[in-house]
Amino acid sequence: MKKILLLLLSFISTTLLAQIKQDTVKVKKDSVQIKQDTVKLKQFVFEDEKNAKNRKKNKKEIEKDTTLSYAAEYKRDVVKFQSGIRGGLSFGSFNLKDVANVVRVTSSGLPQTPFIKDNFLNNTQAVMGYLGGVFVRITRGSFYLQPEVIYAKKGGKFDILQSDGKLFKRVNASYTTVDIPLTLGIRFRQGRVFAGPLMSFPLNFNKELEETLQIYTANDFKKELFTKPAFGINAGIGFEFKHIFIEGRYEQGLSNAVDYELGPSSNPSRFQMLPSLFQITLGLIR
CATH class of the missing domain: 1.20.5 (Single alpha-helices involved in coiled-coils or other helix-helix interfaces)
Known part of the structure; x- marks a missing residue:
């Protein structure tokens, strides 16, 4: 058990x-x-x-990245109005149509005796000028339209050679204008690019340019000032920091700012001058 x-x-x-x-x-x-x-x-x-x-x-x-689609942003945003001022320096030259055998004249418009004939040539040296003015900016989305009114002094140089090839005169020319640029631009973050047409009204020539032209004409060319505008284009790029901006702009004339007949009426020569310049400006916008 x-x-x-x-x-x-x-x-x-x-x-x-x-x-x-x-x-x-x-x-x-x-x-x-x-x-x-x-x-x-x-x-x-x-x-x-x-x-x-x-x-x-x-x-x-x-x-x-608010600018991936400019078209979408344009449809989304409302129209915005701003105004501002800008001013700065310019560095310009004249594209002078070479003129040969321009006869010097007396105060009565008759050829000097003995005959003296000169040749006008380009000089690419830049001359400093200035500018300042106001503008209005109309913005929608990434696009904007900006009309401006600018007072500017533009300069350039050209050479006058005697018939024997010797330098008679190097003219440091400048003139003042009222410019009306109209630019269309695209914004991208703090930057923008723009381009548009320009209308320019000459106001006054400097003394050196006046005295030089009077050697070759007895006509009162001043009376034509501010009556016939010159046309051009301008384009550039700018960067904005709140209400302050810096801008670089290139301007090229398309029609002659100076267009006169020089020499005696029996043997005239056409004197034409196109400006081209680079501007750098600072501005305020609100």
Whole structure:
């Protein structure tokens, strides 16, 4: 009987130990599974945070670049009016149509005796001038239209050679004008580019240019000032910092600012002069 009891107790203890081992293995497996689930959860949270950062970055880039579609921005925005002033320096030269055999005349318009004939030639040396004026800017989206009224002094040089090839005179010429540029521009962040036509009304010549022309004509060429505008084009680039801007602009004449007949009426020579200049200006806009 004792043997039977001992055998029964041994069987029960063996069965219990085996069950405990199985439960321990299951607990270990469950712990490993929990650790794996924790790692996967952390990885999912990290990827979600990374995606959220990328979404914010892309959103900021889209918000920052407001000129991706000029047409869309033009339709979206309302018309905005601004006004301002600008002024600065210019560096110019004259494109002079070479004129040969221009006869010097007396105060009565008759040829000097003996006949003296001169040749007019280009000189590409730049002459400094100045400018200042006001403008109005009409903006919609990335586009703007800007009419201006500018008072300017423009300069250049040309040479006069005698018939024997010797230099008779190097003329440092300049004249003042009232210019009316009309520019169409495109803005991009703090910068802008623009171009447009220009109408220029000559006001006055400097003394050196007047005295030089009077050697070759007895006509009162001053009476034609401010009656016949000259036309040109201008283009440039500017950068704005709140209400202050800096601008570089190139201007090229298309019609002659000076266009006179020199010499005696029996043998006239056409004297024509086109200006070209580079401007650098500072301005305020509000």
